[in-house]
Amino acid sequence: MRALISVSDKTGLDVLAQVLVSHGYEIVSTGGTLRYLADCGLPVTAVSDVTQFPEIMNGRVKTLHPLIHGGILARRDVDTHRQACDTHGIGLIDVVVVNLYPFQATVSQPNVALADAIENIDIGGPSMVRSAAKNHEFVAVITNPDRYSDVIQALQTPQGLSAEFRRSLAIEAFEHTAQYDAAIAQYLGRVSGGSTPPNRLTLQYEKHSDLRYGENPHQRAAFYKPTPLSGLSGLIQHHGKALSYNNLVDAEAAWELARAFEPSQSAVVIIKHTNPCGVAVKSTLVDAYSAAYAADPVSAFGSIIGVNQPVDAATALAMQALFVEAIVAPGYTPEALAILTQKPSVRLLELPDFFSFSEPFTQKVIMGGVLYQESDSIIWDDAQLSTVTGHIAPEQWADLKLAFTVVKSVKSNAIVLAKHGVVIGVGAGQMSRVEAAKLALMRVQNNDNNQQTTGCVAASDAFFPFPDSITHLGQAGISVIVQPGGSKKDDAVIAECEKHGMGMVMTGIRHFKH
Secondary structure, X not given: OEEEEEEOOOOOHHHHHHHHHHOOOEEEEOHHHHHHHHHOOOOOEEHHHHHOOXXXXXXXXXXXXXXHHXXXXXXXXOHHHHHHHHHHOOOOXXXXXXXXXXXXXXXXXXXXXXXXXXXXXXXXHHHHHHHHHHOOOOOEEEOOHHHHHHHHHHHOOOOOOOHHHHHHHHHHHHHHHHHHHHHHHHHXXXXXOOOOOOOOOOOOOEEEEEOOOOOOOOOOOEEEEOOOOOHHHHOEEEEOXXXXXXXXXXXXXXXXXXXOOOOOOEEEEEEEOOEEEEEEEEOXXXXXHHHHHHHOHHHHOOEEEEEOOOEOHHHHHHXXXXXXXXXEEOOEOHHHHHHHOOOXXXXXXXXXXXXXXXXXXXXXXXXXXXXXEEOOOOOOOHHHOEEEEOOOOOOHHHHHHXXXXXXXXXXXXXXXXXXXXXXXXXXXXXXXXXXXHHHHHHHXXXXXXXXXXXXXXXXXXXXXXXXXXXXXXXXXXXXXXXXXXXXXOHHHHHHHHHHXXXXXXXXXXXXXXX
């Protein structure tokens, strides 16, 4: 029996190779792997001794040879294959242990040169992996060092590397090469200046973890990660129960909105079913939390909180009284962790790349396909702002930007009310814009904290098709409205603003969220 071993990642290889030798396998190897195994004191044969052909072109060509691929691909149950092996002196290869050049690790380095990336595109490795995976009826292919212990355990059993086990390894091998090729194509597309959606979209993720359940307890679910880890797949969970599908969806919404505010601003967002029910920007994090919570304390129960600064002790003490599913933050002080870990279930999530993560395109799976679009990364553009009526006081601009920032994260149709750095009313996911306006006003009126809509600013995620929403907002004392503009009824909408003495700013940017 013969095992061919050629790996970039040598983790655990000495143990696996020793077990293979003890079970009677002759080991054939190349380059650095050959030297590593020899240094471990293991008997090993060079591929060049098998092929009687040297490695050439700086190692680009070493295993691409009939005496290697014939030994991997030969069917043991086909007479002509066995005759070909006998005629040409091809020795059978029963186990292939290969992992590939570290292409993804190379291109993830800052300022990597294109030439270095090209040299880390493995050719011989994927060829051997695919050959062995194709012929898994007779050959075991191992691409993941994490599986070495499974292989060793299987070798100790009477059935050895069974047909079922070889098939599972082959599936993993094809997944491995598919992910590898996708990474290469995506990288080359990126460095070629591609800014449009690609002609072929290949999404490759590894399982990160099984989830407690999906949207509902009867639905099984899992979380998949890219390589390298980033965004939510790179989160650090300091405390709390296992995450569910809904936890991650709401955590993403909390993170996306919290990171929209500058780190120098103390911002807190409270998310319920992906929509914000309280948002505040204040001089300290604890003040921002207290104001965000006061905006809608009823909805805050069972929410997920996002903050854009490390959670400190004062904020942790304020949060301690509320039942929340999770907190998402760029970090926690040791004192804050000591306080919050007293709550047995709350998930404390830290995102190391809280502000640095970027996703130029987003995808959404629909039945029968995937939608792909540029991320909605522009909140507003000062160059496009237009005050179409009324006078905007200097202190109102901060509230206008706050409201328009938040409305971007609210399901459409959406209206957001803000005052003195606090979002006090949200109308989300309504079928008509006037109903969204009514709902935002109602949420303020139903709050027990005596908040008033007089003097508030309002933001709309899209234009007003009719003046009716303006009428309701004006009657409630709203002072300024910010909206994209672009309706056929803009003149009537502006006239209704003037009737109620309201100012209006148009941004030229729409923020539908479906």
